Amino acid sequence: MADKVIVKVESEIKDLIPNFLANRRKDIATLENALKGSDYRSCQDIGHNMKGVGGGYGFDDITTIGIRLESAAKNNNDEEIAACLSFLRDYLERVEIVYV
Amino acid sequence: MLVTPQFNVRTGIVASASLLLAVLLMQTTLFQNLDRQLQDVQARLMAPTFDFSGLLLVDINEDSIGRLEPELGAFPYDRSIYTQVTDWLERAGVKSITFDIVFGETRSHQGDDEFAGTLARYDNIVIGALAVEEAVPRPTDYRRQLDRIAWAVPRQTPAYNWPDATLPRPVFAGVGPGHAKVGVIKVVRDADNVLRRAPLFHRVYDRELPSLPLASVFADAKPPQVGYDAKTGVLSVGRYQWQPGESGSVRMRYPRNTDSIPSIPFYRVVEASLQPGSDPELAGLVQGRRVFLGSSAAILGDYVWTPYGQYPGLYAVALIDHMLEQNQLLLPASRWIDALLVLMALLIPVASFQESLQGRPVYNLLSLLAMATFVVGCSSLVLWDQHVTQLLLPLLCGFISFSMLAVLRLFLLYQEKRRLAYEKLAAEQAYQLKSQFISQMTHELRTPLTAIIGFNRLLGETGLMDDVRARYSDVVDRNSHHLITLINNMLDQSKIEAGQIRISRGPASVREVVEDVVATLSNIADQKQLKLAAHYADGIPAALEIDAFRIRQVLVNLVGNALKFTRQGQVDVDVQWSEERLTVAVRDTGAGMAPEAMERIFEPFRQGSDEIQQTYGGTGLGLSICRNLAELMDGTLTVQSTLGVGSVFTFDIPAARSEERMATEPVRRIDQAPKLSGRVLLADDNSDIRDLVSRYLRMMGLTVTTAEDGGQAFDQALRDRPDVLLMDIEMPVLTGHEVIQRLRGGGYELPILALTAHPEGPEIEAAMAEGCDGFVAKPVNRDRLYSALREVLRTSDETDARVEAEKTA
Numbered sequence: 001m002a003d004k005v006i007v008k009v010e011s012e013i014k015d016l017i018p019n020f021l022a023n024r025r026k027d028i029a030t031l032e033n034a035l036k037g038s039d040y041r042s043c044q045d046i047g048h049n050m051k052g053v054g055g056g057y058g059f060d061d062i063t064t065i066g067i068r069l070e071s072a073a074k075n076n077n078d079e080e081i082a083a084c085l086s087f088l089r090d091y092l093e094r095v096e097i098v099y100v
Numbered sequence: 101m102l103v104t105p106q107f108n109v110r111t112g113i114v115a116s117a118s119l120l121l122a123v124l125l126m127q128t129t130l131f132q133n134l135d136r137q138l139q140d141v142q143a144r145l146m147a148p149t150f151d152f153s154g155l156l157l158v159d160i161n162e163d164s165i166g167r168l169e170p171e172l173g174a175f176p177y178d179r180s181i182y183t184q185v186t187d188w189l190e191r192a193g194v195k196s197i198t199f200d201i202v203f204g205e206t207r208s209h210q211g212d213d214e215f216a217g218t219l220a221r222y223d224n225i226v227i228g229a230l231a232v233e234e235a236v237p238r239p240t241d242y243r244r245q246l247d248r249i250a251w252a253v254p255r256q257t258p259a260y261n262w263p264d265a266t267l268p269r270p271v272f273a274g275v276g277p278g279h280a281k282v283g284v285i286k287v288v289r290d291a292d293n294v295l296r297r298a299p300l301f302h303r304v305y306d307r308e309l310p311s312l313p314l315a316s317v318f319a320d321a322k323p324p325q326v327g328y329d330a331k332t333g334v335l336s337v338g339r340y341q342w343q344p345g346e347s348g349s350v351r352m353r354y355p356r357n358t359d360s361i362p363s364i365p366f367y368r369v370v371e372a373s374l375q376p377g378s379d380p381e382l383a384g385l386v387q388g389r390r391v392f393l394g395s396s397a398a399i400l401g402d403y404v405w406t407p408y409g410q411y412p413g414l415y416a417v418a419l420i421d422h423m424l425e426q427n428q429l430l431l432p433a434s435r436w437i438d439a440l441l442v443l444m445a446l447l448i449p450v451a452s453f454q455e456s457l458q459g460r461p462v463y464n465l466l467s468l469l470a471m472a473t474f475v476v477g478c479s480s481l482v483l484w485d486q487h488v489t490q491l492l493l494p495l496l497c498g499f500i501s502f503s504m505l506a507v508l509r510l511f512l513l514y515q516e517k518r519r520l521a522y523e524k525l526a527a528e529q530a531y532q533l534k535s536q537f538i539s540q541m542t543h544e545l546r547t548p549l550t551a552i553i554g555f556n557r558l559l560g561e562t563g564l565m566d567d568v569r570a571r572y573s574d575v576v577d578r579n580s581h582h583l584i585t586l587i588n589n590m591l592d593q594s595k596i597e598a599g600q601i602r603i604s605r606g607p608a609s610v611r612e613v614v615e616d617v618v619a620t621l622s623n624i625a626d627q628k629q630l631k632l633a634a635h636y637a638d639g640i641p642a643a644l645e646i647d648a649f650r651i652r653q654v655l656v657n658l659v660g661n662a663l664k665f666t667r668q669g670q671v672d673v674d675v676q677w678s679e680e681r682l683t684v685a686v687r688d689t690g691a692g693m694a695p696e697a698m699e700r701i702f703e704p705f706r707q708g709s710d711e712i713q714q715t716y717g718g719t720g721l722g723l724s725i726c727r728n729l730a731e732l733m734d735g736t737l738t739v740q741s742t743l744g745v746g747s748v749f750t751f752d753i754p755a756a757r758s759e760e761r762m763a764t765e766p767v768r769r770i771d772q773a774p775k776l777s778g779r780v781l782l783a784d785d786n787s788d789i790r791d792l793v794s795r796y797l798r799m800m801g802l803t804v805t806t807a808e809d810g811g812q813a814f815d816q817a818l819r820d821r822p823d824v825l826l827m828d829i830e831m832p833v834l835t836g837h838e839v840i841q842r843l844r845g846g847g848y849e850l851p852i853l854a855l856t857a858h859p860e861g862p863e864i865e866a867a868m869a870e871g872c873d874g875f876v877a878k879p880v881n882r883d884r885l886y887s888a889l890r891e892v893l894r895t896s897d898e899t900d901a902r903v904e905a906e907k908t909a
Contacts, residue, residue: 010882012799016791023788048830052857053788055879063879071619075626 004096009058011099020057021092024050028088031069035081043073043081061091114508115446118501122493133292135492140294140407142476142491143354146483148428150355154195155418156386157363158185160395164366172370175395176201178208179215181370185393186218186225188373193387196224196319198312198421200394200402200414202285203227203268212270220274224320227275228312231262231286231302238264241271246307248276253308257328257335258348259301260288265309281323283315287404287413288349295404297349298420300335300342313420316390340424343431351430352423353486358408361418366393392418433487437478441489445475445498453505464506471498544586548579555579584862589722591869592653596728603732607758608648610682611636614675617655624663631670632663640677643758649859650729651684651753654737657722658686658749666690669746682755685748692743701739702727726751773886775801778823778893782806783813783839784855785831789880793826793855796882800889810834817843821850824892826876828855829863837867844871851892855880 009017027046034042047069054062065084072080125131165175172181182199189197206212219225229249245267253259265284274280284302289295301308310318314337318324324338335342344350364382372379395402396412404416423429452467472495479489555575558564564572595601614634625632655673662671669689676683693701701723723737730737735753780802784790794804805820807813811833817825825843829836840852851873856864859877867875876888 013792013795016795019791020788048857049786049788052878053786053792056789056792056881067619071622075622 005094040073122496147356152361156389158393160366167367179211183214183218184373192383197391198226198316202230206270216272219280225280226315226319228285230266232264235263249282250307253326259303260347261303265304281315283312299349316421353428353430430488433489438490441494445494449502468502548583551579603647605645607643634673637676641757644755645758654726662688684751687748689746693741776893779803780824781822784828810839825852840870
């Protein structure tokens with residue numbers, strides 16, 4: 001749990017990162033609610049979004065999570081969605097950004 | 101004309117074969133006879149008209165023999181009558197008298213003596229000797245007689261050789277040097293018995309005697325100087341020069357008016373000689389002429405066949421005399437002319453059969469005519485100059501080469517006809533298959549469309565439960581995708597047939613592609629309760645140089661098929677990579693196939709069997725496209741199958757390890773790349789995307805405006821007319837697809853790039869078909885974004901240059 005995840009980000013987009021991370025935290029909240037309400041459509045959308053956005057900012061793992069989440073949501077797989085959710089939470093706490 | 105090596109080889113073979121055959125045929129009697137007759141006809145057409153005013157025949161014809169019989173008795177006569185006639189003729193002033201008679205034995209003593217005296221008195225008389233085929237015992241003074249009458253002729257002079265000759269008997273004293281001459285009467289005929297050649301000298305017992313006509317040329321002169329140059333073949337006799345042919349004979353040039361040699365019956369001369377002065381007309385006639393005295397009586401059988409018909413030997417003697425004197429002889433043409441005729445005769449038909457003229461056969465026939473005309477024309481021209489060329493040989497060569505080429509052409513036409521018939525059949529079959537495909541496809545397209553229409557209508561009803569609505573929506577979704585897949589398959593098939601599909605390799609993770617495929621099809625697997633799993637061997641590089649889009653297409657097809665045709669069990673996808681080759685095997689536990697079906701399934705528009713067609717539907721295009729794609733990637737797609745057990749489809753392509761980093765790796769500095777210039781409208785509903793991409797765009801030197809949904813995107817695009825519209829495909833209000841459709845439909849021509857999370861899916865295909873100029877995959881990679889924009893925008897340097905140019909223009 002204590003292991004840090006190093007993410008290299010281009011310094012040119014440094015100022016966009018806070019907004020990005022904030023949006024991801026918002027995603028987590030939305031996902032939680034959607035899972036509770038079995039709103040698989042929303043889960044899928046969030047996963048889809050994450051998939052498309054993560055890598056661009058340098059957060060490959062967010063893209064990976066996005067793929068998993070989207071697929072899980074398509075299959076209405078609560079367990080898998082929950083797993084993605086917890087991983088995401090954990091990830092955001094552990095991530096450490098290095099600007100290059 | 102004679103350019104292709106193939107043509108030259110063919111020319112060479114045909115020409116050589118024709119020449120060889122013609123030369124072989126030359127040895128046959130048929131050829132030789134035909135050749136002679138042909139040349140006779142040619143000579144006849146070009147025959148001159150002779151002026152016979154210097155000649156006169158005195159003919160002891162049947163009429164004369166009849167008339168003179170009471171007085172002179174039967175022919176041959178006592179020599180005294182010749183004395184009488186000779187005296188009269190000489191007094192009338194003839195130029196010379198040639199007796200076409202061999203006085204071969206003694207007659208009356210008195211008559212012979214008289215005649216001997218006559219012969220001694222005049223020096224312009226020629227009498228005949230006769231060459232014989234067999235040696236005959238001769239009296240002792242024979243040799244001496246021969247010596248006296250022989251001419252001095254060089255040893256190497258060509259002449260006819262005889263074992264013996266009958267000389268005049270008795271030995272007339274007046275015959276010899278300074279007095280009457282002796283000429284040999286002997287006709288030499290060709291193989292067809294026709295007289296065409298006239299001998300000049302006859303050799304007997306090592307002595308040379310002139311022929312009778314030759315002697316009569318010199319009747320009123322001394323025996324001439326005879327010289328022969330073996331190198332040039334020129335025989336000079338006195339002031340004449342001839343070029344004799346075989347055995348020293350010359351070839352006669354017949355006139356067309358042989359029968360107009362003036363001739364008077366013997367009896368008339370006899371009567372005139374009995375009463376001098378009684379026939380002054382006759383005396384006037386004979387004056388100054390060469391007189392030839394002989395008999396044309398049929399009972400003597402002395403006649404010759406000429407190309408013009410039968411003539412008495414007497415005529416022939418006079419004719420030959422005239423020809424020699426007037427140099428109306430035929431010489432062989434030079435070998436070069438013969439060679440030229442043969443060459444042209446061979447080549448004229450060859451030329452007409454060469455490729456570019458292989459249109460109408462009439463040209464070939466015309467060439468035959470042209471060849472014949474050319475040969476005969478040239479030959480006749482040369483004949484005008486009294487030279488004889490080969491005539492039948494070149495004509496035969498030309499005809500043979502023409503025939504060979506005509507047969508060859510017929511054969512080639514026959515082959516062509518068969519090939520065309522086969523191709524026609526193949527085309528008809530292909531057309532039939534296509535028709536079948538179209539009708540099948542129409543059915544296939546109608547099925548999902550019906551579902552879409554039906555379920556969509558149901559969706560329109562109010563008061564639906566959420567789960568029912570979701571189910572209906574899912575059906576519409578599935579069938580829409582199925583429809584687009586069908587259409588894309590058809591598009592791909594057409595593109596493959598038109599050779600338009602290009603493989604573009606780039607660094608990609610094969611694991612990602614396979615996972616994506618598995619994820620896409622896992623629904624279907626779950627529905628049919630089949631297990632679907634991928635297995636990866638060790639040692640697969642993280643990135644390979646592959647065309648991920650096309651590989652995904654192939655794998656979707658293979659795995660989709662595997663799932664479709666398997667009722668129970670599992671489908672496995674085995675991935676391995678070794679020695680620069682990527683191998684993906686799709687294994688199923690389906691019904692399997694018979695060997696015949698295994699090849700048939702790869703043919704376009706074909707299914708494994710008709711039952712499969714009916715049970716599973718489909719257009720039969722998928723596998724043929726997959727195999728084509730595999731081959732375009734320099735790889736293979738093969739199948740192994742066991743009935744009742746299952747099938748394995750193996751996709752194997754060369755795939756090099758990729759040196760580049762993966763597409764999602766963001767750390768790549770491209771600050772050195774030239775700045776772009778222009779205005780970009782960025783449309784995406786995701787704020788993170790908008791922020792990131794705008795930032796990238798500005799870093800590239802572009803000005804950016806944004807839109808949050810399809811509606812805004814549409815309005816702003818029309819209003820601002822940006823240099824590029826960079827737009828997400830999935831957006832609210834209006835989707836990317838709809839925006840593109842509306843814009844393009846309304847005549848919007850500016851570039852549109854699509855932003856998509858599925859760069860390998862049917863959506864992007866559809867978007868491209870609707871009018872996108874390119875696409876950028878999400879997650880967005882800066883390099884890829886730059887490359888895509890570079891395609892549709894100029895750099896700022898280029899823009900400045902353009903502006904400058906416009907200013908100065």
